[in-house]
Amino acid sequence: MSNLALLGGKKLREAPFPPHPVIDEREKKAAMEVLESGMLSTFVASPGKYFLWGKKIREFEQLFADYHKVKYAIAFNSATAALHAAVVACDVQPGEEVITTPYTFTSTATSALMANAVPVFADVDAETFNLSPAAVEARISPLTRAITPVHLFGAPADIDGIMKVAKKHNLKVIEDCAQAPGARYKGKPVGSIGDCGIFSFTENKNITSGEGGMLITNDDHIADVARLVRNHGEAILANQPRSYSSSILGWNYRMTEIDAAIGIEQFKKMDQFNAERNRLAKIVMDGVAPLGFLVPQKIPEGDYSAFYALAFRYDEEKAGVPRKKFVDALNAEGVPFAGGYVKPLYYSPIYHDNKPFIYKHYKGSADYSPNSCPVSERLHFKELLLTIICRPTATDKDMQDVVAAVRKVYENRKELEGYTPA
Numbered sequence: 227m228s229n230l231a232l233l234g235g236k237k238l239r240e241a242p243f244p245p246h247p248v249i250d251e252r253e254k255k256a257a258m259e260v261l262e263s264g265m266l267s268t269f270v271a272s273p274g275k276y277f278l279w280g281k282k283i284r285e286f287e288q289l290f291a292d293y294h295k296v297k298y299a300i301a302f303n304s305a306t307a308a309l310h311a312a313v314v315a316c317d318v319q320p321g322e323e324v325i326t327t328p329y330t331f332t333s334t335a336t337s338a339l340m341a342n343a344v345p346v347f348a349d350v351d352a353e354t355f356n357l358s359p360a361a362v363e364a365r366i367s368p369l370t371r372a373i374t375p376v377h378l379f380g381a382p383a384d385i386d387g388i389m390k391v392a393k394k395h396n397l398k399v400i401e402d403c404a405q406a407p408g409a410r411y412k413g414k415p416v417g418s419i420g421d422c423g424i425f426s427f428t429e430n431k432n433i434t435s436g437e438g439g440m441l442i443t444n445d446d447h448i449a450d451v452a453r454l455v456r457n458h459g460e461a462i463l464a465n466q467p468r469s470y471s472s473s474i475l476g477w478n479y480r481m482t483e484i485d486a487a488i489g490i491e492q493f494k495k496m497d498q499f500n501a502e503r504n505r506l507a508k509i510v511m512d513g514v515a516p517l518g519f520l521v522p523q524k525i526p527e528g529d530y531s532a533f534y535a536l537a538f539r540y541d542e543e544k545a546g547v548p549r550k551k552f553v554d555a556l557n558a559e560g561v562p563f564a565g566g567y568v569k570p571l572y573y574s575p576i577y578h579d580n581k582p583f584i585y586k587h588y589k590g591s592a593d594y595s596p597n598s599c600p601v602s603e604r605l606h607f608k609e610l611l612l613t614i615i616c617r618p619t620a621t622d623k624d625m626q627d628v629v630a631a632v633r634k635v636y637e638n639r640k641e642l643e644g645y646t647p648a
């Protein structure tokens with residue numbers, strides 16, 4: 227009889243982990259107030275009075291700007307929309323390049339394509355999993371216009387290093403903070419250091435408004451253009467009749483009042499949520515450390531992660547069992563882990579068979595070949611082990627179960643010798 231649940235033994239944990247997101251009476255009351263007001267999107271033909279001047283949207287934007295100590299916060303209906311607006315607002319022209327990491331969510335890179343620009347992938351650091359400034363510099367070409375570092379899994383990227391490269395080559399920096407609201411780089415909130423930063427409030431993120439995004443910046447031009455892109459490229463002037471004419475290419479990226487009302491309540495809890503994520507992640511990191519085969523994502527001294535996910539490097543040699551078998555066994559014990567994150571983006575069909583229109587006109591030489599970013603490849607295919615369950619309202623006991631499951635699989639790893647993963 228096996229000990230491991232994967233091979234017919236008793237499961238370590240039957241109960242699911244606590245649901246996410248955490249919604250309480252405050253979000254419900256705030257959403258109801260909007261419904262009762264009848265002002266759902268504030269997209270009404272009363273220029274200067276209501277249009278894009280919704281009470282809740284303005285309040286959310288102000289709270290966000292104040293927290294980050296920036297001039298502008300501009301609400302969007304997703305981080306993807308905010309990213310697209312950021313690329314346009316940074317004046318990236320068709321056929322120019324935006325350098326980013328391949329180890330991220332698709333829209334970090336496709337936002338460049340949306341502006342008829344071209345993503346160029348530079349490799350990540352093996353310990354922080356975030357964009358390496360040296361790798362970025364090696365990818366700079368005469369067509370490069372911007373860099374989009376990502377604060378992956380909530381951990382700050384090396385923004386000083388990126389800014390140094392950007393300044394030297396006169397490039398714009400768009401911080402993708404979708405996974406890192408409230409994270410701090412050398413004490414500064416992420417998103418407030420580059421030319422602009424974007425955030426996501428989709429359902430699985432640290433704070434949510436259902437769907438939603440925010441762009442922050444100190445730059446007047448970026449703020450103006452981002453607002454135009456959010457609204458069909460149409461400028462609405464106070465006390466003027468609506469013109470219905472587009473100045474630039476834009477879309478409908480507007481947040482609704484209900485989203486904003488929910489987002490405000492979530493935002494008020496963000497620091498507390500993040501502190502709890504840090505505390506929960508620490509229980510797991512401390513618990514598995516003595517086993518010696520799991521090295522947590524590096525968070526440089528003085529930085530603060532939002533711990534959107536808890537990620538490790540899995541040392542197969544020390545663990546004595548291939549990662550896939552280990553992950554299958556952990557999941558069978560009732561503790562969800564993934565081996566790897568998103569396959570390095572240059573494997574996506576959009577960079578090969580389904581290339582967008584822009585490539586026909588592109589004069590550069592972006593490299594989308596396999597293994598073009600070897601560290602990202604090694605992390606994804608061999609080393610990265612990831613879980614998103616270290617988040618409110620998980621308890622200490624939940625985290626102890628995570629540690630116990632890792633230990634159980636490790637101690638019984640010999641049983642996995644005859645197991646063949648699907």
Ligand SMILES: Cc1ncc(COP(=O)(O)O)c(C=O)c1O
Pocket residue numbers: 304305306307330331333334376402404405425426427428438439
């Ligand atoms: C790193 C990163 N960038 C961008 C996004 C896009 O966010 P949204 O779903 O709000 O468009 C996500 C979310 O999944 C993300 O993880």
